Amino acid sequence: GRITQTMEIAMVCTRVILLILILSLCSPYKFIQSPMDFGPLNLLPTTTTASSDFGRILFHSPSAVLKPQSTRDISLLLSFLSASSLDKVTVAARGAGHSIHGQAQALDGIVVEMSSLPSAIEFYKGDVSYADVSGGALWIELLEQSLKLGLAPRSLTDYLYLTIGGTLSNAGISGQTFKHGPQISNVLQLEVVTGRGEIVTCSLTKDEELFNAVLGGLGQFGIITRARILLQEAPHKVKWVRAFYDDFGAFTKDQELLVSMPDSVDYVEGFIVLNERSLHSSSIAFPANVDFNPDFGAMSSPKIYYCVEFAVHVHQTTNTNAVEHAVRVISGQMSHVASQLYSVEVSYFDFLNRVRMEEMSLRSSGLWEVHHPWLNMFVPKAGINGFRDLLMDSISPDNFEGLILIYPLLRHKWDTNTSVVLPETGSTDQAMYVVGILRSANPNHPVDGCSHRCLRELLLRHRHVADAAAGGLGAKQYLAHHPTPGGWRRHFGRRWERFAERKARFDPQRILGPGQGIFPKGS
Numbered sequence: 363g364r365i366t367q368t369m370e371i372a373m374v375c376t377r378v379i380l381l382i383l384i385l386s387l388c389s390p391y392k393f394i395q396s397p398m399d400f401g402p403l404n405l406l407p408t409t410t411t412a413s414s415d416f417g418r419i420l421f422h423s424p425s426a427v428l429k430p431q432s433t434r435d436i437s438l439l440l441s442f443l444s445a446s447s448l449d450k451v452t453v454a455a456r457g458a459g460h461s462i463h464g465q466a467q468a469l470d471g472i473v474v475e476m477s478s479l480p481s482a483i484e485f486y487k488g489d490v491s492y493a494d495v496s497g498g499a500l501w502i503e504l505l506e507q508s509l510k511l512g513l514a515p516r517s518l519t520d521y522l523y524l525t526i527g528g529t530l531s532n533a534g535i536s537g538q539t540f541k542h543g544p545q546i547s548n549v550l551q552l553e554v555v556t557g558r559g560e561i562v563t564c565s566l567t568k569d570e571e572l573f574n575a576v577l578g579g580l581g582q583f584g585i586i587t588r589a590r591i592l593l594q595e596a597p598h599k600v601k602w603v604r605a606f607y608d609d610f611g612a613f614t615k616d617q618e619l620l621v622s623m624p625d626s627v628d629y630v631e632g633f634i635v636l637n638e639r640s641l642h643s644s645s646i647a648f649p650a651n652v653d654f655n656p657d658f659g660a661m662s663s664p665k666i667y668y669c670v671e672f673a674v675h676v677h678q679t680t681n682t683n684a685v686e687h688a689v690r691v692i693s694g695q696m697s698h699v700a701s702q703l704y705s706v707e708v709s710y711f712d713f714l715n716r717v718r719m720e721e722m723s724l725r726s727s728g729l730w731e732v733h734h735p736w737l738n739m740f741v742p743k744a745g746i747n748g749f750r751d752l753l754m755d756s757i758s759p760d761n762f763e764g765l766i767l768i769y770p771l772l773r774h775k776w777d778t779n780t781s782v783v784l785p786e787t788g789s790t791d792q793a794m795y796v797v798g799i800l801r802s803a804n805p806n807h808p809v810d811g812c813s814h815r816c817l818r819e820l821l822l823r824h825r826h827v828a829d830a831a832a833g834g835l836g837a838k839q840y841l842a843h844h845p846t847p848g849g850w851r852r853h854f855g856r857r858w859e860r861f862a863e864r865k866a867r868f869d870p871q872r873i874l875g876p877g878q879g880i881f882p883k884g885s
């Protein structure tokens with residue numbers, strides 16, 4: 363058996379060497395011409411998908427794509443590359459490619475298409491229920507299958523067409539995070555292929571350092587091939603409530619009130635209402651007759667509004683009156699604009715899949731496949747007013763396309779042993795905010811088309827906001843993008859040493875995650 367295995371590895375290595383030789387001789391463009399059969403490794407020429415992402419800002423073409431059929435395929439590739447002296451070849455796992463700044467791209471390297479892994483999901487239903495699922499599976503797939511058993515992941519993202527491995531490499535946050543923590547706080551075990559090619563099953567009780575490194579690890583230490591995700595009993599429906607505000611202080615105070623009630627509230631988010639368009643687009647999935655027609659002021663003195671959104675789960679056994687009563691008790695303590703509170707009851711699946719409706723609507727008007735210069739920041743509670751001012755100084759409400767999300771998270775739900783970076787704070791404040799500036803820039807708009815110059819300008823403005831907020835308010839980027847390794851060091855702050863040590867231990871050849879730009883090869 364061992365001899366056969368050694369021969370097999372030797373054969374695969376020969377093929378990979380051949381590939382690398384070809385890559386070094388051919389320009390990527392020549393290489394694109396014909397698909398190549400590399401036997402068990404199934405290495406293919408690059409595709410436009412492998413060199414693009416949701417951001418549509420960077421398009422770095424890899425030299426080849428691996429469509430792994432098993433964890434072992436990934437292990438063979440990484441074992442070979444880490445043992446070889448071909449020190450220029452990098453590898454990026456690509457989940458659903460919903461990054462903004464090329465994080466899942468590998469210029470002249472190899473992109474591993476995680477969706478090729480077999481997607482069978484295994485469930486365990488008991489006191490603690492969980493699912494074992496491929497790192498390349500989408501959250502929507504896990505949700506759909508688990509709902510058939512009356513279960514659902516405890517912590518999700520707003521949009522579910524993202525992969526398990528992709529969001530676990532960041533954090534995975536949404537309106538449930540205040541209650542259950544981010545997705546990285548709801549994983550029991552991972553199967554990971556390290557940058558050395560080793561296949562390791564890790565958890566808090568086995569190979570804990572790798573487990574913690576990979577969670578929020580930006581794809582730097584290993585490729586997540588399987589994950590054990592905590593599940594809970596799924597509600598039948600949700601009571602979904604929205605309330606409008608004309609005062610930022612009242613808006614944040616009510617959000618903080620809501621996250622202090624985890625026994626009665628299951629979801630809390632919120633957004634800025636900048637203009638009529640943002641009022642309309644945010645209502646696509648919310649099936650209520652919203653009669654909120656505020657005065658948005660003039661271009662020179664715009665007025666903006668805010669919307670708090672919360673939800674309460676309704677189980678099949680829950681008495682409808684009890685839910686109505688609970689919502690009345692909660693909203694009775696809130697300080698929204700008089701009579702501007704709306705509530706609807708929707709199925710749990712429709713609620714969780716709400717962004718898909720927005721996607722469909724944007725797709726139908728050609729506004730999905732446009733540039734997305736997004737910026738997400740974690741802001742300490744003490745700095746949220748300052749951040750709002752900074753942000754409003756950098757945008758014109760009348761022509762902003764997209765959404766600005768703001769909602770509080772609670773620190774104690776995050777494990778600081780993972781690789782995720784949160785704002786440092788001297789205070790005992792549990793609350794911090796996430797602010798998502800989810801901007802669309804349509805290059806094809808007949809009047810306001812956003813060309814390269816305009817896109818560059820928006821990116822510069824976001825960089826200014828990110829730098830000012832990091833320097834002055836102690837904020838940290840989520841789904842961060844830093845153009846230089848120095849920027850990354852500042853981002854990690856006192857956590858840099860640990861992150862770098864983990865890199866040296868699990869991916870010493872710096873093969874993985876080149877698109878993040880944290881550890882450029884040869885530097």
Ligand code: FAD
Nearest residue numbers: 457458459460461497519520521525527528534535581586
């Ligand atoms: P990719 O973009 O493919 O990869 C992201 C990074 O992870 C890359 O560095 C890649 O190399 C690495 N990676 C991918 N798979 C693996 C793996 N299996 N093992 C190791 N590394 C891997 N985020 C939230 O937290 N909450 C939200 O509500 C939310 N909503 C979103 C809505 C939209 C419309 C979009 C576009 C993004 C949203 N995001 C949200 C951001 C999203 O979580 C990240 O962009 C995430 O990286 C997307 O997952 P993906 O599968 O597309 O990853």
